[in-house]
Amino acid sequence: MAGRSVARQAGPGGVPEVVVMRLPQYIRVLSSLMAQGVNIVSSQRLGEILQVTPAQIRKDLSYFGRFGKQGRGYRVRHLIMELKEIMGLDRRWNVVLVGVGRLGRAVLSYPGFAPEGFHVVAAFDADRRIIGRTVGNLKVQPVEELDETVMERGIGIGIVGVPGPHAQGVVDRLVGAGVKAILNYAPIAAQAPDGVKVRNVDPVLALQTMTFYLLGEDDEA
Amino acid sequence: MAGRSVARQAGPGGVPEVVVMRLPQYIRVLSSLMAQGVNIVSSQRLGEILQVTPAQIRKDLSYFGRFGKQGRGYRVRHLIMELKEIMGLDRRWNVVLVGVGRLGRAVLSYPGFAPEGFHVVAAFDADRRIIGRTVGNLKVQPVEELDETVMERGIGIGIVGVPGPHAQGVVDRLVGAGVKAILNYAPIAAQAPDGVKVRNVDPVLALQTMTFYLLGEDDEA
DNA sequence: GCTTGTGAAGACCTTCACAGCA
DNA sequence: TGCTGTGAAGGTCTTCACAAGC
Numbered sequence: 001m002a003g004r005s006v007a008r009q010a011g012p013g014g015v016p017e018v019v020v021m022r023l024p025q026y027i028r029v030l031s032s033l034m035a036q037g038v039n040i041v042s043s044q045r046l047g048e049i050l051q052v053t054p055a056q057i058r059k060d061l062s063y064f065g066r067f068g069k070q071g072r073g074y075r076v077r078h079l080i081m082e083l084k085e086i087m088g089l090d091r092r093w094n095v096v097l098v099g100v101g102r103l104g105r106a107v108l109s110y111p112g113f114a115p116e117g118f119h120v121v122a123a124f125d126a127d128r129r130i131i132g133r134t135v136g137n138l139k140v141q142p143v144e145e146l147d148e149t150v151m152e153r154g155i156g157i158g159i160v161g162v163p164g165p166h167a168q169g170v171v172d173r174l175v176g177a178g179v180k181a182i183l184n185y186a187p188i189a190a191q192a193p194d195g196v197k198v199r200n201v202d203p204v205l206a207l208q209t210m211t212f213y214l215l216g217e218d219d220e221a
Numbered sequence: 222m223a224g225r226s227v228a229r230q231a232g233p234g235g236v237p238e239v240v241v242m243r244l245p246q247y248i249r250v251l252s253s254l255m256a257q258g259v260n261i262v263s264s265q266r267l268g269e270i271l272q273v274t275p276a277q278i279r280k281d282l283s284y285f286g287r288f289g290k291q292g293r294g295y296r297v298r299h300l301i302m303e304l305k306e307i308m309g310l311d312r313r314w315n316v317v318l319v320g321v322g323r324l325g326r327a328v329l330s331y332p333g334f335a336p337e338g339f340h341v342v343a344a345f346d347a348d349r350r351i352i353g354r355t356v357g358n359l360k361v362q363p364v365e366e367l368d369e370t371v372m373e374r375g376i377g378i379g380i381v382g383v384p385g386p387h388a389q390g391v392v393d394r395l396v397g398a399g400v401k402a403i404l405n406y407a408p409i410a411a412q413a414p415d416g417v418k419v420r421n422v423d424p425v426l427a428l429q430t431m432t433f434y435l436l437g438e439d440d441e442a
Numbered sequence: 443g444c445t446t447g448t449g450a451a452g453a454c455c456t457t458c459a460c461a462g463c464a
Numbered sequence: 465t466g467c468t469g470t471g472a473a474g475g476t477c478t479t480c481a482c483a484a485g486c
Contacts, residue, residue, distance in 0.1 A: 015433075016477065024429035025410050032409075042445060051412060054445090055479055062447055070446045071486040088432035095428075106327060112408060112425050156435045157428065181431035183424060187333060188253075189246050191272060197434050199427035203404060204333050206420035207316075207378065208245035210402035211309035212236075213418050214377045237455070263467065275467090276457055283469055291468045292464045 015063045022060055023087055025050060030080045042073035093118050094155050096179070098170045099162035100125040100133075100140050103185050107161050108136040120159070122149050126166075143173065150177035160184045171198070236284045243281055244308055246271060251301045263294035313338050315376050317400070319391045320383035321346040321354075321361050324406050328382050329357040341380070343370050347387075364394065371398035381405045392419070 029049050033041055043054035050057070061067055064086050068074045084090040095113075097104055097120050108120060123138045124146050125131055131142050141149065149155070158174040160167050160182060167186030174182055181197045184190050187205065192198050250270050254262055264275035271278070282288055285307050289295045305311040316334075318325055318341050329341060344359045345367050346352055352363050362370065370376070379395040381388050381403060388407030395403055402418045405411050408426065413419050 018477070020433050021430045023433075024426055027429075028408070028410060028426075044445080049412075050410060053479065055448095055481095056477090058445090058447060059478075066447065068446050069486065070484070071444045073445065086433070087429065088436045089429055093428070093432060093435075107424075110424070113428075116425050116429070118425070118428055157431070180435055181428070183427055183431075185424075187249070189249060189271060191270075197431045199431060201422060201424050201427060203328075203331070203406075203422045204337050204339070205245055205249075206404055206422060207314070207334075207339055207402070208248075208308065208310055208337070209242045210378070210404075210418045210420060211314060212241050212244075212307070214314075214401055215309045239455070265467080274457065276459095277455090279467090279469060280456075287469065289468050290464065291462070292466045294467065 019060045019063055020087075022052075023083055024089070026057070026060075027080060027083050027087070027089065030076050030083070034076045034080060038076055040073045041076050041079075043068070045073075089117065091117060093157055094121045094153060095119060095157045095159055096121065096146070096150060096155050096174075097123045097159045097161055098125070098143065098146065098174065099160060099166075099185075100130050100135055101127075101161070101163070103163075104161035105135060107159055107185070108138070118157070121153065121155070124149075143170075146173055147177040150174075150179060155179065157181045157183070160186055160190070162186060164188050240281045240284055241308075243273075244304055245310070247278070247281075248301060248304050248308070248310065251297050251304070255297045255301065259297055261294045262297055262300075264289070266294075310338060313340060314378055315340055315342045315374060316378040316380055317342065317367070317371060317376050317395075318344045318380045318382055319346070319364065319367065319395065320381060320387075320406075321351050321356055322348075322382070322384070324384075325382035326356060328380055328406070329359070339378070342374065342376070345370075364391075367394055368398045371395075371400060376400065378402045378404070381407055381411070383407060385409050 026046070029046065030041070043057040046057050047054040065082070067079050067082055081090070095118055097107055100108070100123050104123065104125070108123065113120065120138065122141060123135060124141050124143045126143050130140050133140050156179060158179040160170050160174070162170050164186045167184060167188050168190055171182060171184065171190045171192055175192055175196055180195065182190070182192060184198055184200045187202055190198050190200070247267070250267065251262070264278040267278050268275040286303070288300050288303055302311070316339055318328055321329070321344050325344065325346070329344065334341065341359065343362060344356060345362050345364045347364050351361050354361050377400060379400040381391050381395070383391050385407045388405065388409045389411055392403060392405065392411045392413055396413055396417050401416065403411070403413060405419055405421045408423055411419050
């Protein structure tokens with residue numbers, strides 16, 4: 001490949017977070033198209049699939065560079081590679097897991113992480129009965145060793161798989177250890193300082209944001 | 222495909238969707254406060270906990286009514302009840318599950334749904350080897366019976382727990398059956414017509430939206 | 443002809459700031 | 465005095481519309 005002049009120019013204020021949230025979706029769809037043998041795609045077509053306007057796709061991409069060819073569209077394979085590089089998805093990410101109960105074990109056995117470059121390389125728990133056991137190739141370590149492991153291995157991502165009441169404490173601990181991104185499975189609105197990203201995996205919350213739209217003509221005050 | 226790309230639908234009363242997304246969070250925090258014995262809370266304090274501005278909380282609530290007392294704040298118990306009613310979270314919701322493989326069984330055994338009023342009352346699969354088996358009190362039905370069950374029982378919510386390649390087909394089927402809200406566990410950007418809400422539970426996507434912020438001073442032209 | 447990239451316009455959401463009331 | 469509720473201001477994001485280029 002030629003020029004590596006992909007400008008991740010965080011302008012004044014940087015790239016809007018909504019844009020960063022959409023790019024992985026674009027990558028997904030593009031990958032699916034590539035698997036179908038599609039070589040070129042227009043913003044029009046992409047927009048139809050993703051149900052967003054073509055202008056939005058073009059504007060989103062324009063934050064990072066110029067990837068298309070006028071009159072033709074985007075080369076699917078090329079755009080995937082560019083976007084993956086921009087998002088840091090062209091590399092391996094080591095991840096730590098805290099909480100090896102029901103939820104944590106489900107995380108460890110989830111087959112979707114590794115193919116996308118996310119590898120759980122250490123697991124921690126506070127429960128003496130679990131510590132030392134081997135779960136999915138990993139020996140469960142005491143949470144006290146979290147800091148050391150995170151720093152030694154330069155890990156930036158943590159997964160919280162403990163029950164709700166313990167989750168904020170675990171988040172604090174991960175933040176203290178230097179983690180900069182947290183995937184939280186606990187049903188709480190975890191707080192983290194600026195500079196630490198938190199994303200929640202919370203099916204109940206997801207359902208709760210939809211029921212509003214299911215209400216018919218009900219009571220009115 | 223025609224460009225009828227409508228992107229903004231206002232819910233009942235024209236409430237912004239972002240607001241609807243936040244209210245369940247408010248309910249969570251309020252419930253936690255109530256459990257701690259807090260009776261009254263100000264938008265200031267709520268904002269500190271949720272890390273949003275007090276003005277946003279007050280504005281959000283103002284879409285639905287006037288729930289506070291000037292000079293005092295909000296009665297926690299009262300506000301929870303009001304918000305739950307507004308969001309339709311003061312009632313029971315019956316839900317159907319499609320896909321009773323690894324993912325689907327995890328959904329069935331997840332203990333978090335029922336306490337919040339979401340009850341999986343029927344489970345479907347296309348695999349003959351699974352159909353007829355009993356999983357978590359439910360007899361797995363053939364997907365062919367989906368329409369009938371959804372219509373008969375007036376079900377509005379469906380959960381998609383099938384592998385990615387089958388997910389869109391299942392979404393279409395749920396939509397056809399009349400479901401108006403879909404919780405999708407498959408790693409795809411599922412498409413549904415206007416009027417049908419889709420929320421994704423997708424840990425990989427969540428991770429992929431954070432790595433961007435973990436990139437240091439790397440390649441730069 | 444067709445599609446990108448992009449200033450400008452517009453829509454939407456958030457924050458401000460203060461009147462009003464307990 | 466303290467805090468809500470809200471019109472208005474301010475920002476941010478989305479969409480438009482068109483010049484440029486394949």
